[in-house]
Amino acid sequence: MKASVDTILEQLEQATALEDMQAVAEALRDRFNVSHVVYHWVSSSGEQYGCGTYSIEWVERYLEKEYLRVDPVITGCYNSFHPVDWKQLDWSGKATRQFQKEAIEYGVGRQGYSIPTRGPNGQYALFTVTDDRSDEEWEEFAEANRRSLIIVAHAMNEKALELEPGREGPPITALSPREVDAITCLALGQSRAQAAQKLSISEHTLRVYIESARHKLGALNTTHAVARAMQRGLIVV
Amino acid sequence: MKASVDTILEQLEQATALEDMQAVAEALRDRFNVSHVVYHWVSSSGEQYGCGTYSIEWVERYLEKEYLRVDPVITGCYNSFHPVDWKQLDWSGKATRQFQKEAIEYGVGRQGYSIPTRGPNGQYALFTVTDDRSDEEWEEFAEANRRSLIIVAHAMNEKALELEPGREGPPITALSPREVDAITCLALGQSRAQAAQKLSISEHTLRVYIESARHKLGALNTTHAVARAMQRGLIVV
DNA sequence: TGCCCCCTCGCTATTTCTGGGGAGTTGAAA
DNA sequence: TTTCAACTCCCCAGAAATAGCGAGGGGGCA
Numbered sequence: 001m002k003a004s005v006d007t008i009l010e011q012l013e014q015a016t017a018l019e020d021m022q023a024v025a026e027a028l029r030d031r032f033n034v035s036h037v038v039y040h041w042v043s044s045s046g047e048q049y050g051c052g053t054y055s056i057e058w059v060e061r062y063l064e065k066e067y068l069r070v071d072p073v074i075t076g077c078y079n080s081f082h083p084v085d086w087k088q089l090d091w092s093g094k095a096t097r098q099f100q101k102e103a104i105e106y107g108v109g110r111q112g113y114s115i116p117t118r119g120p121n122g123q124y125a126l127f128t129v130t131d132d133r134s135d136e137e138w139e140e141f142a143e144a145n146r147r148s149l150i151i152v153a154h155a156m157n158e159k160a161l162e163l164e165p166g167r168e169g170p171p172i173t174a175l176s177p178r179e180v181d182a183i184t185c186l187a188l189g190q191s192r193a194q195a196a197q198k199l200s201i202s203e204h205t206l207r208v209y210i211e212s213a214r215h216k217l218g219a220l221n222t223t224h225a226v227a228r229a230m231q232r233g234l235i236v237v
Numbered sequence: 238m239k240a241s242v243d244t245i246l247e248q249l250e251q252a253t254a255l256e257d258m259q260a261v262a263e264a265l266r267d268r269f270n271v272s273h274v275v276y277h278w279v280s281s282s283g284e285q286y287g288c289g290t291y292s293i294e295w296v297e298r299y300l301e302k303e304y305l306r307v308d309p310v311i312t313g314c315y316n317s318f319h320p321v322d323w324k325q326l327d328w329s330g331k332a333t334r335q336f337q338k339e340a341i342e343y344g345v346g347r348q349g350y351s352i353p354t355r356g357p358n359g360q361y362a363l364f365t366v367t368d369d370r371s372d373e374e375w376e377e378f379a380e381a382n383r384r385s386l387i388i389v390a391h392a393m394n395e396k397a398l399e400l401e402p403g404r405e406g407p408p409i410t411a412l413s414p415r416e417v418d419a420i421t422c423l424a425l426g427q428s429r430a431q432a433a434q435k436l437s438i439s440e441h442t443l444r445v446y447i448e449s450a451r452h453k454l455g456a457l458n459t460t461h462a463v464a465r466a467m468q469r470g471l472i473v474v
Numbered sequence: 475t476g477c478c479c480c481c482t483c484g485c486t487a488t489t490t491c492t493g494g495g496g497a498g499t500t501g502a503a504a
Numbered sequence: 505t506t507t508c509a510a511c512t513c514c515c516c517a518g519a520a521a522t523a524g525c526g527a528g529g530g531g532g533c534a
Binding site: 042046068069074075079081093095124177180181184186187188190191202219220221222223224226227231232233236 | 306461
Binding site for chain 4: 476477481486489501
């Protein structure tokens, strides 16, 4: 007996831990009659979390090999704000082909459909369903369930943000206006001297802002600080 | 006589220049019976373009004063992927209040509703309608026209990407895998020595990658290169 | 009033990055 | 087959960033 999507969404609503989301993923797999349902996200600090029906071996291999940097699904969806059929992605390239081969060996379906979602602090998540149907069947499936899948993806996203591990960590502090100015200048490629001139302050003062921002962001150096500020949307470039 | 939304969308479809989009904005203003309709976007190279019904004086002042960095609508929507009512935004802060005061003086409505959209290379755009209705009337309006506005915003976005000025500029080159690795390490805060060690190459080689990536990205220095790579979604951090 | 954050400026020594130069191998595409 | 892009390694000198330290005025909040 398959649960309805609404029932599963209710179940998701009640979730208070990753394990509950795991159960939701399994229920969704049964409901949609696909090989796998996976929800995978990258926190604002770059850590990966996920829940889904992939085998533990594949998950471990994925993390160990840092396939995040190879997986065309990740990079391909990163700029997309719409669902993506894996067939639309670029699977050329040596590392990518090897990755694809391994994925299939580990039981990931040949077909896939991924929906990217975001959080307010640069979190990036993917809700994915995979299967082994034929191209035509898969297209039909994706077309028919597009809306439901989008709704589910966004619901998963809400819950993931709510449960996000590492939330207890250093709070995401806002930067002061001058710090934003300083970091923005640097992100635009200006040297410290140029930035100081642009902001009409001494270079020493500028440095104080950069250092201050760097500490607030928990960044190791200026480049890191700029990257974090951008990722968290603290500056507009 | 007001044109229907569908008619206006057709008109938009035919647009071949900014002026046509301007006419579309005016038609939308009349259709929705609001004070202003504005579409404003920031290209991947950081330049601003727009079309809409704001007075030329306000637009010039906005650009001259770089209000992009002050405007809470810009920063508030930057992390949002959903429409935002201006009342939800944070209007505290000295510069922000001053900005708000000026905006009202220049005829921008007290109420506003903005829909953020994105392009594939970091373009960030806002479709905004403003008016002077009461809170209740505005809420009702926004609720009633939400779907239409979202559709229009996305259509404007498509057209804006198509017409984007500066498209003739240096093409957005993809980075080689090693360049991606190198820039990613830097974005994660590693020094060149650390990054070289992590990638198991000499620091000299790493430098070649960074320089190469920097040239491809048209960046002035390493920090700039990382910022551009992030903005264009070439690296996943 | 006291506290804390923001803004501004200064000094010094050390480490790191920048911007040129050249050179050999591999592999894929034309 | 040639050609080109990617990958790897090396040298050097000058420019820039870094990590500490310290100090004082202003404004907001309790």
